Amino acid sequence: MSSPVVQLPDAQLRPLLAAYDASVRVRRRQSFVVLACIVAAVVLSSISAEVSLGKLFANIGNFTSYFGRLLHLDSGALVISDPVEWYWGLGRWLRLLGETLLIAYVGTALGALGAFFLCFLAAANVTPRPWLRIAVRRFCELCRTVPELVFALMFVIAFGLGPMAGVLAVAIHSLGALGKLFAEVVENIDMKPVEGVHATGAPWHVAMRFGALPQTMSNFVSYALLRFEINVRGATVMGFVGAGGIGVDLIEAIRKFYYSDVSAILVLIVITVSVIDTATGYVRHRLIGLEGRHG
């Protein structure tokens, strides 16, 4: 049943084998060097980050028992056994969750509006002045590289504790991220409609409105929705620095060891984020479908 395999004579085979072995050896040596570099980096950073696997294994029981405690009420019963007791603060938490969604929505909307007006200045193909383009790009970079929470910390000083600081932090970060993405969308448009509108003698803003905007709108909305999804997640921790939303109660519950409250709030957050993800995902796929039909 064996298939006929042609065997070369030994004398012919030997140099081929030797060449193969040599090439494998070179690749092995390269992989070994890369691996050695990674191992060295791991060792150095483990020292810097105070990694101790001993501590992890000694305390890994804490991790499982922590989740165990999260799932039990103060009375010692499982949380599922008494949902009313578990969700004693449901009204307050839902209100805070609504505030979280509002922070994410208003922040995303303000950021998207800002990015909408900036992106036409930042796109290489339609920008009215090259130096303006560079300035806007650098500004967007700054806005998205500084973490949201750092902005939130500073805004809390200026605007006081509360959701306003959170909204502004989310808005500035979204402005930076969306400004870049929107500008890339504008750079990819077909320039013929813009030239057509220009040819009628229309000023720059009219050319943008009727030449560029109709081609970009569905992508803008799609990116803004994606950002909203990310911001909902980000807004859940704004409360950690006092900038409003459900994070205020969550960090208090974690710090004060109100275990069942922690699990109740976490479950609410996971459900909310999943619902928002699914809904925005559905709308975004519809939008992409729409674009496919028109273009």
Next chain:
Amino acid sequence: MMSRAPIDLAAIRSRHPQHFGPPSRERKFMQALGAGALLLLLVGMAQLGFFSGAFLSGVGKLGVVAGLMLPPNPGDWAHVRLYAMSLVETVAISFLGTLGASLLAVPVALLAANNVTTQRVLRFLSRRSLDTIRSVDILIWALIWINVVGLGPFAGVLAIMTSDIGNFGKLFSEAIEAADHKPVEGIVSTGGGRILGIRFGILPEVFPVLASQVLYFFESNTRSATIIGIVGAGGIGLHLAEAIRTLELQQASFIILIILVAVAAIDLVSSQLRFALIGRRGPAT
């Protein structure tokens, strides 16, 4: 001089009737949706107090705060040393967390990929758990790990690792699903089992894609690692939060400045490595 022909509006109208009729239903619906979104924005802003005096006075105070931040000034050399050390710690946290997550995410991604795992229940469960991990923010994971291993950078490493297993698991499983199936068939046809099929049929094909995603996340994790210090999980965030809270704003702006420099440097290095791995026009991450 060419004389311009008078515009025959009636003729244009009869040639393109669709542009002169009343707006279509779809267009009206879109306009209503836009108006609704704008209304919601205004109501939300009113609800959050944007139209009261608090906002304006806050803007004024923000100007003062921004003025106090300039010029960036670390104070003395002891502080510079301290900040440099914790910046190194931040990068170390990010590196270890990213590497650990990428190693742990591969088996999970194989479980969640529909061309590897044929068992529907197993696939569903691994996907849902990845979704759950991803919907919890990294700072919350940091707080949970602080309860397990105590305050310090190690908790930060574990937090980044946990939250990235969710991200990598999803991205890796998508990359594995997009892989060509023919190499696996070839290996199975020579008598290799499923494991060998994965090792020699799938992994060589997806490895560059996975590695480029890992490098991309290394940069974004460095940014995350700068803030987990705010809750006490190591890195430069601790000093930054402290400087802002005690209103040492010149030190705060100095820290922000060195963070920006570090992130830019890592971005540069990791994008060079990515281009070396996948070429300049690789898969978008």
